[in-house]
Amino acid sequence: MALADSLIELENITKVYQMGKMEVHALRGVSLSIKAGEMIAIIGASGSGKSTLMNIIGCLDKPSSGRYVLEGADVSRLSDNRLAELRNTKFGFVFQDFNLLPRATASANVELPLLYSGASARRRRCLDALERVGLGNRAAHKPTELSGGEQQRVAIARALVNNPSVILADEPTGNLDTASTAEIISIFRRLNRDGITVIMVTHETEIAAQTRRIIRLRDGQVVSDEMVIYEGHS
């Protein structure tokens, strides 16, 4: 049952890929309800469908069947253009390998979503976003001049810049060392405290333990969905 205050409502979502003659069932009926302000880890073995679920939540992909209600509106059958608008305004993506434009500066990378939304005062907003991830002094640097952790923080600033409701992070610390990992996770927790919903795919239980809710997938189905009992949260 859809709750009035739920941000994301998934009902019996399936996703089938055609791989040559074979059909791959990436998701086999996933139902979830996510409220605004949650911090969630999606975990599972590789091939369990967690990235597919993430892509569908982020409107990068459409479900084969099922219903996806975002902020009370059904988005499962929207056109590509409408989905692009949702990606632009409602979601911010953070990827395992950063996915920054290599030849553009940090601030040009952060500016990208603003170009497509036609926002004004872009320079100011880019700098604000970079400051929120502690990179206010790195705006003119190119990705190659930044460390892995710094590149991921630029990517987070890019995800933030359009004030999204949800930040979706797919293995955001997969390519990072321990120190950078801790830094990235603490940024996500801070953003979550500021009210942004954070959904993170990971296979590291230690990282998952720092969120508030862990959804475990296996073979395209939710096998467990539980709150984290962890007193370190404030």
Next chain:
Amino acid sequence: MKLTEFLAMAVRSLSANKLRSSLTMLGIVIGVSAVISLMAVGQGAQASIASTFEQLGTNVLYLIPRSPEVGGIVGFSPAFTPPSLTLPDAQAIERIPSVLMVAPTNENFAEVAFGGEKTVGIIHGSTPEYFTVYDLEIESGQSFSNQNIASRDMVVVLGNQIAGDLFGERSPLGQKVKIKGNRFTVIGVLKAKGGAMLGVSLDSILVVPITTFQTRLFTQRLASGEDAVQSIAVKVAASELIDDARDEMEALLRKHHRLAGGVKNDFAIVTQQQVLGLFGMITDVFTIVLGAIAGISLLVGGIGIMNIMLVSVTERTREIGIRKAVGAKRRDILFQFLLEAAMLSMAGGGIGILGGWLLAMLVSQVDVGGLNLHPAVSPDVIILAVSVSMVIGLASGIYPAMRAARLNPIDALRYR
């Protein structure tokens, strides 16, 4: 997203690969400059021919042999036309009341020598009326007389330029020049006139009596054994009389050539307008053929752009994925790549126009042996080049841009 932002983005990504962008542009640059310069040369040639004939006035008719068996332009070509005109023909025409004067003329190329100086000159054989009909004035010495014609004297009147070429500052009068090995006495020099007939400057001709030309230089006979005349210029008393004169000439010549009723003419009478039209046709064909060749190089340039854009789309698959993930729509991506292609081709077109114009200027500086084409770059050729290069840019960019726009964001992001 605003147009200026798209433009800035396109400039950035093209300048990120400067060498590749310039090489891709080069195809269009070469194509457009070829179109511009060749069209300019073609139009220049046409204009210079037109001005030459217009100088002669509208009351001149030309009589030339024309093979009744061969049609079209080819029928006017000396190579396909047996000679049919003679000096008695010219004399008969001169007796027509509406005809002011006639200038039967033969011409050919020959080696001309004086002392150590040698050159190839255009020899015209004609009568004293030649100088009046073609409006040539004597600068020094004199023209030849009817007496010279009758006795086939070895005398020559030099064009101003060829006199300078052979004699420099010295006076050529009374000197002997060798034409095709025969010694001719120089009796006059023409005033400089400028202008050119079919690329041949009137200042670089040598005029000799037509009888001397026929017997000593280039002998050409009709089937009957008479000496041939290549063309007869007929000056009519007034331009209103042209049509009458034409009819009378035709009747007279048919009688002279003993053509029975129903047999086609073995000559043609053409007006200045017709001559202009004829040469216009030739230069048009010339311009179209050159333009088509240049157009092919433009096409190749367009294929080059398409090729590079396809490579670029593949190389930048991840960039496309990233852009789509942060909210770029299909049309944003389409426009981005289309603009890059259009920019390459427009920049190439712009440089090409400049290059073609410079090339045309360069050609106009060349003046070998009185041969000058006076190329003229007309605005419609420039408009044509700009629009063609824009169309090429869009046509060669649309397919790669559509491929980019259609990419699935997830696949694009995973691309390695």
